[in-house]
């Protein structure tokens with residue numbers, strides 16, 4: 241019988257058997273898969289697990305706190321948070337090309353993660369021999385069913401590790417589909433904000449600023465994104481929409497009239513899409529009153545933004561993200 245209870249019981253036993261009295265580490269991204277995988281392993285081996293969260297400063301409003309506070313409160317997991325915001329900003333300075341940004345973010349992520357890993361390995365305690373990954377069944381099928389090594393599509397995950405690190409993988413979600421993972425997460429008591437989270441790219445807001453990534457621009461985009469998310473949630477549209485990137489056209493300026501006079505600010509793009517698997521997508525026909533509310537609020541509340549535009553392109557030809 242497939243029940244979440246049975247899955248949890250079976251996996252907890254399997255993880256205990258696999259890890260024995262050694263230690264494991266797990267990178268948390270803020271996403272559903274790594275959170276549920278970590279929660280399962282935590283349930284199985286408790287303090288033998290250490291989670292690592294790299295704060296690259298490219299997350300949306302409240303997301304880092306969700307990991308640092310809510311996830312820890314729900315699971316009791318041992319968490320090492322690395323504040324690497326300055327480092328990422330420095331590495332990204334002057335870079336506008338999307339692929340270049342991805343490369344830099346991926347590279348810095350691995351470096352920071354490896355450093356954290358090293359520190360954990362140097363702590364007193366049993367050997368750190370295992371790396372937990374939130375690999376799902378569709379990933380297993382896609383990669384030909386192999387096991388034992390990290391199999392990561394380079395541009396689609398910042399959590400990839402180079403081949404020369406020898407950890408045995410613990411992959412407790414290998415038999416599950418996304419909706420099952422959410423059910424297991426819910427059963428494990430994880431907060432809804434984590435379990436029901438829509439897809440969000442590993443490079444985060446770094447690829448939602450068209451132009452150079454700076455602290456000011458990130459803060460501005462975070463504000464606009466928070467407003468859009470708040471209104472979409474309030475309108476009950478979260479389940480209907482696959483995801484809604486909010487994009488700052490930092491290299492574009494547009495003229496507006498606000499308050500006392502003329503402004504020369506930046507446009508924000510709303511990119512709500514409906515999709516089954518992100519391979520293809522259609523633009524979401526959102527109610528006009530919701531769009532209107534988001535537009536009014538963003539232009540009123542976010543400094544330097546004087547225009548909100550809606551992306552009405554399907555995928556193909558447009559990708560979901562702008563970069």
Ligand code: XMP
Pocket residue numbers: 342395396397398439440441442443483518519555558559560561562563
């Ligand atoms: P695109 O823009 O290619 O996006 O239509 C398809 C899905 O993938 C996500 N995406 C990424 N996820 N790293 C990730 O982890 C990336 O570099 C990346 N680029 C796009 C995107 O949010 C959508 O869900």
